[in-house]
Amino acid sequence: MPSKSTSGAVVAVVTVPVLAFGAMFGLLLMDGSEDPCNPGVLPGTALGVSGETLPTVDGYSAEQLANAAQILEAGKALGLGARDQTIGVMTALGESGLVVVDHGDLAGPDSRGLFQQRDNGAWGSYADRMDPFTSATNFFTAMSRVDGRQSLEPTIVAHRTQANADPFHYARFWDPAIAIVEALSGSDTGLVAGTGDQVCSGGATVPGTVSPTGWAQPGDGPITSRFGMRLHPIRHEWRLHNGTDFAAGGCGGPIWAAQDGVVTFTGADQSGNGTITVDHGGGVLTSYLHMYPSGILVRAGDHVTAGQQIARTGSSGQSTDCHLHFKVEINGTPTDPEPFMAEVGISLT
Numbered sequence: 001m002p003s004k005s006t007s008g009a010v011v012a013v014v015t016v017p018v019l020a021f022g023a024m025f026g027l028l029l030m031d032g033s034e035d036p037c038n039p040g041v042l043p044g045t046a047l048g049v050s051g052e053t054l055p056t057v058d059g060y061s062a063e064q065l066a067n068a069a070q071i072l073e074a075g076k077a078l079g080l081g082a083r084d085q086t087i088g089v090m091t092a093l094g095e096s097g098l099v100v101v102d103h104g105d106l107a108g109p110d111s112r113g114l115f116q117q118r119d120n121g122a123w124g125s126y127a128d129r130m131d132p133f134t135s136a137t138n139f140f141t142a143m144s145r146v147d148g149r150q151s152l153e154p155t156i157v158a159h160r161t162q163a164n165a166d167p168f169h170y171a172r173f174w175d176p177a178i179a180i181v182e183a184l185s186g187s188d189t190g191l192v193a194g195t196g197d198q199v200c201s202g203g204a205t206v207p208g209t210v211s212p213t214g215w216a217q218p219g220d221g222p223i224t225s226r227f228g229m230r231l232h233p234i235r236h237e238w239r240l241h242n243g244t245d246f247a248a249g250g251c252g253g254p255i256w257a258a259q260d261g262v263v264t265f266t267g268a269d270q271s272g273n274g275t276i277t278v279d280h281g282g283g284v285l286t287s288y289l290h291m292y293p294s295g296i297l298v299r300a301g302d303h304v305t306a307g308q309q310i311a312r313t314g315s316s317g318q319s320t321d322c323h324l325h326f327k328v329e330i331n332g333t334p335t336d337p338e339p340f341m342a343e344v345g346i347s348l349t
Contacts, residue, residue, distance in 0.1 A: 055183040059176075064098035067114055067132045068180050074136035082181065082189040083154070084143065088136055090177035091115060091158040094170040100130055115139050115162065148206070153294055153312065156252035167251040167315075167322065168292065205297065208256030208307035213345035216307035218258045218288060219248030219324040221349040227336040242334035243289070243327035244348055248313040251322035252295070255311035257304040258286045258326075258341070266296050273317030273325070276310055283332075289325035292316050 054065050068089050075085035092098050095116040104111030110119035113135045117123035122142070128134045143149065143161040152160070154174050159167040178191050208216045225245035231238055248255060261280040269275045274291035276298060288311055295312035304310055315322040326348075328337045338348050 055186075057180055057183045060098070060180065065180065065184065067092065067098045067100065069184055070132035071114070071136040072181065072184060074133050075140055078137065078140050078144070080140060080144075082185075082187075083150075083191060084140065086174075086177045086181045086189065086191060087143065087154045087157050088139060089180055090154055090170050090173045091139065091161070092136075093173040093177055093180075094158070094164075100132060102130065117162065152252040156312075159251065171294070205309035206254045207309065208254070210307040211345045214306055215259050215341065215344045215346050216256050217341075217346055217348065218286070218326045219246040219255050219313070220253060222247055223348060224323055227334075227338065240334070243287070243325045244337040246324045246326065246348075248322075248324035251313060251315070253313040253322075253324075254309045255288050255291070255313060255324050257306055257308045257310050258346075259284075259306045259344075261286075261304060263298050263300050263302045263304060263310075266298060266300055268317065271318045273319070274314055278304060278310075283330055285329040287325075287327040287329070289327065290314050290316050290319045290323060 054062060054069070056062075057065065060068075071088045071092060072085050075088055089098075092114040096114050098114065100113055101116075102112060104116065104118075111117065112119075112126065113129040114132055115123075115129075115135050117129045117135060117138070119126070119129075123129050123138050124134065128138065139161060143157060146152070146157055146160045149157045149160075153171070155168050155170040158164070158170045164170070178189060182189055210216045223244060224247055225241060227244055228241060229238055230241045247253075255276075257278055259278075259280045261278040263276060264279045264285070265275060265277040267275065269289070273289045274293060274296060275287055275289050276291070276296060277285055277287045279285055290313070291311045292314035293316075295314045296310075297312070298304060298310045313322050313324055319325075326337055328335050328340050330340075341348050
């Protein structure tokens with residue numbers, strides 16, 4: 001009888017030959033040490049199905065599921081947890097649809113296999129790139145070197161592992177990846193489904209540094225555009241740039257509340273910019289722009305403190321690249337954030 005996984009996909013177990021896994025096909029989702037973003041079962045507990053059967057997941061063939069199983073096995077061999085393994089499946093879905101393809105998706109680059117890995121020396125030989133287990137092992141090995149990956153969205157982790165022209169390309173494959181992993185393992189991974197929230201349950205945030213004056217830098221530098229008149233990069237017209245732009249750690253980097261206050265707005269403004277606005281009292285408001293929905297970590301009505309991470313850097317709305325647009329308003333009028341913050345002891349850099 002079909003059953004429904006926690007991520008919403010209908011799955012059923014049917015007899016499907018499994019050619020490459022031997023007498024017992026056990027998928028172990030190793031617990032990721034103390035990592036709250038890698039929920040899993042106790043080490044040593046085998047999950048999955050016997051060597052003669054694979055589950056079915058609506059819309060995916062036995063070949064695709066067998067390749068996903070190889071990805072899980074590669075992650076297991078490296079001692080990774082469920083979230084890391086699911087990121088591997090998500091990436092392969094986004095690159096090849098879980099099919100070992102003997103061609104690239106663009107004219108020119110020699111991209112091959114489940115992960116569309118290029119012939120640049122970083123991903124091994126042609127045979128390595130065409131082998132599901134080896135290519136997954138190489139992917140996970142590179143992924144393990146991504147700094148702070150547990151506090152980043154899965155799509156950003158994949159992007160930083162093997163760069164994609166669109167850092168958010170993989171986002172739509174997160175939910176299907178959860179469904180596949182849960183079907184193969186027979187386990188509730190505890191991962192959060194939904195394209196609006198791709199951060200794992202209990203995902204870690206990074207606190208900012210609060211100055212003796214009680215204010216905090218809103219994002220890491222460098223400054224990429226200052227307050228003042230400029231040619232708008234999208235509308236190509238001269239207009240007031242009413243805030244200060246920061247690189248802010250690139251896609252998925254931390255954004256911090258500049259001061260204690262109450263969140264008065266979250267969501268998209270009239271130009272589609274993902275926005276958070278915080279009321280600090282005394283007529284002072286700060287706003288933080290360009291986050292994707294999944295990068296907004298607070299809601300209207302929340303009380304925030306200086307240096308609290310409230311968002312992750314994105315590129316929504318009127319934006320050409322991931323960055324933070326930081327705006328300060330005094331009694332409804334935008335003011336230059338640099339001198340304002342300097343007066344409260346924060347040098348924006």
